Amino acid sequence: MFNLLLAFIPVTIALEHLAPGQQLLVFATSALAILPLAGWLGRATEHLAEHAGEGVGGLLNATFGNAAELIIALVALKAGLHDVVKASIAGSIIGNILLVLGAAMLAGGLRHSEQKFSAEGARAQATMLMLATIALILPAAYSVSIAEQVPRGLGFVSISISVLLLIVYGLFLLFSLVTHRALFTGSAEFVHGEDHPPPWSVAKALAVLAVATVFIAWMSEILVGAVEPAAHELGLSNIFVGVFIVAVLGNAAEHASAITVAMKNRMDLSLSIAIGSAVQVALFVAPLLVLLSLFIGPKPMNLAFSGGLVLSMLLAVLITGQIAGNGRSDWLKGVQLLTVYLILAITYFVIPDQMAD
Amino acid sequence: MFNLLLAFIPVTIALEHLAPGQQLLVFATSALAILPLAGWLGRATEHLAEHAGEGVGGLLNATFGNAAELIIALVALKAGLHDVVKASIAGSIIGNILLVLGAAMLAGGLRHSEQKFSAEGARAQATMLMLATIALILPAAYSVSIAEQVPRGLGFVSISISVLLLIVYGLFLLFSLVTHRALFTGSAEFVHGEDHPPPWSVAKALAVLAVATVFIAWMSEILVGAVEPAAHELGLSNIFVGVFIVAVLGNAAEHASAITVAMKNRMDLSLSIAIGSAVQVALFVAPLLVLLSLFIGPKPMNLAFSGGLVLSMLLAVLITGQIAGNGRSDWLKGVQLLTVYLILAITYFVIPDQMAD
């Protein structure tokens, strides 16, 4: 029945071309169309995880899930909208670790009194996030205190740190997928019961993953295009839309998958999706965009995010490390992460655009 | 013999009415009167804990212990002294987690080489504190950078976050007293030996608790009224008196109880009292005062604490999370918490009032 919502894919495309200006309608139909797609993406990820392990499954989910964000960011980069790109990166990191992980821990915790996962794997990922946050704090501090006098310094810092982050992300993949993959697979104690069909073949799972991603990326683009005018009609600021609304919708895939598998008590996979996606945005997407900006768009983008965004990411990363560091979760942890997300959203809600730095 | 000090209750009341201006004398007698009262409060808490579990016992102790603070804050709120209210809130949070918990870990650690407690319960409480700190950092940052241009934003942020915090505190009580109470009761391995009389009835324990609280609140008010003139005679600033002296005295009940039970090696109860009291102030008393200020006093109070207070709370919460996160304590941990408290006190000691923002 859920798949009936797939009918909204052609409806959205039709509306987009035939009824320009109906942005609120397009927003609703594209959002509805994404739901079943995200469901298929999650299912394909799960099946792949049974073949390849939870680490690889989580990575694939994160990668396909971030494809939409990368495409959106590239479009904005080409237009020179660096603030939009940075808001989308920060929003994606914050959204993945507070909203997606929080919702997954809450949904899982309402079903299971206590859920376990590999503390080591979670700590390794949380440390990667803290490292990435440090990589953003220093250019921001440099930008505030020194860049006016030494403007070329910021470019050097941005490019050097970006290269470094890409190398470290490569090493992290080597660690989590090759040399220490056992840390990320968890106890894997879930049972093949009656309601558990045999896994799809790798080819089928990959095909579903690819098709679902293409359509999600397509719908996401339409939805993002529609949400901004609609949101501004409602009086929302650009920064709020960029950090919270666009990022939430851009993470629909991770969202659906992480919650689904958390309810099945597969928390290692859920964390690999949620935190793993944030790690990928911070250590792969963001530095890649900085380097690509040397060739694309009107001027190079630096790594100096606004003080407010850096502070938000730092607080999100600190509380995530605190919550995920001991290998168990419950519904209160989900509530705590979601609360921090709401606190950030409330604060950004009243920041006018001209003050967003 | 200790109960002989109860004689100072009537002495204090008499002095307060018959010898106005003798503030130093009133200060001394009211402080002496509080000592046996705090002892009775602690004993009643312990007896209740045997009936209702350590979580409920700690909560009751924190609630009755914070009654005095709430009364003091309401008086200040009515007079529009928002800075006094905020200093008292910050001082209570800092005092409970650094001074009370530090003294308890030191006193307990001098008797027992190593003390264990439920790491999960301690982490849940430390995370609540971090969440509350984030809830104070963002309005403060907003206030510094934006509120001048968008003044009504701060009111919206303060009220919204306050409502959110009250909801989360309710959920935390649900978690710690109902759905996951086992996390907070610890191993409860203490032995009923010869020196351990049978527990009081619930009715008797509650009655003692209530009577002791009433008298503590009474003596606290007199003491707080007396300490300010006395302290200022000694050249101390308002901010130092508010954050350190008033808060220390207002926490006398938690102090006595937390140390007493720590020496009996009941660290779960001790943490429930010390951290639990700080959690209650941060997530219940502070937001409640913000909402009450809409109806009481000359103007609404916001959630934006001064940068120095927010920084102090953040540092206190970070080191508490580090110290309490692994379920064991020793005397050095007590020393570490007390040292941070002293460092904060030294710094505030030399901040003149006109610079306290």
Next chain:
Amino acid sequence: MFNLLLAFIPVTIALEHLAPGQQLLVFATSALAILPLAGWLGRATEHLAEHAGEGVGGLLNATFGNAAELIIALVALKAGLHDVVKASIAGSIIGNILLVLGAAMLAGGLRHSEQKFSAEGARAQATMLMLATIALILPAAYSVSIAEQVPRGLGFVSISISVLLLIVYGLFLLFSLVTHRALFTGSAEFVHGEDHPPPWSVAKALAVLAVATVFIAWMSEILVGAVEPAAHELGLSNIFVGVFIVAVLGNAAEHASAITVAMKNRMDLSLSIAIGSAVQVALFVAPLLVLLSLFIGPKPMNLAFSGGLVLSMLLAVLITGQIAGNGRSDWLKGVQLLTVYLILAITYFVIPDQMAD
């Protein structure tokens, strides 16, 4: 064969006196001379550790290793170069926990898939570092916001906190060497195999330690004297040289020892050297210098480090606590620590001297 490098000791001394101005040559020969000396120092530490335990061994190594830094700092203090002293202190703390510990975890992790150490001992040391960082954050915040109006406040804060830190360091030694030494010795499960000669006598080990230290201190002084002109010829700033180059060379002894023992899977000793050395600089060397500055040099030195140095130390301490808190390490943790070190170095590389505050 390695000991052949000892021949560079007389070569360095000869060059220093006979060929003034050949700073690049002196730099190279003194650096080469330090290598075998550091090797002997590490070996002597290991032998002592077998007699006295890993805690005492680590402390001795840290103390002898920090002797060079103390001497260098005293010379700078006498000349009134407070910025140089502070850069050297900050660089030593950052270098020990990011570079030395990172290199040790990487080198050890490449040989051993997983290495264990006492989580309690590591946490106690990480907490000491956080405490020391808090002791530096508050004077810095005071200095920025208040000191202009209340200049004598900073002196009071600096002296009081310094005395407090020295007392706490004494208590930490009491804790780690007397009352709770078991927390720092780890499993000590290494095996006396064929390639493991019988331990030296205590007298021999101490003699080697003392002689090696004297020569390292001597060579370090020459090297530090040579590296500054050489580095400035290359266009490096004073602050970069002070925080990164001088500190790296000053920590050569800790470096060699910590890596050597990590490769032998003695992580408890390795952490005692690396983190222990940072703890000693933060809680003993720095406050001692503040107090000595009352008698030595043109004017008293305060505890207020520049905002950039304090931020760098805070970030380094936060990620070290995250990485060392659970009693196990692997090569990725080494990479993570080294990456943060590189990020800091990249940022400092482009800060010109006149902006280093």
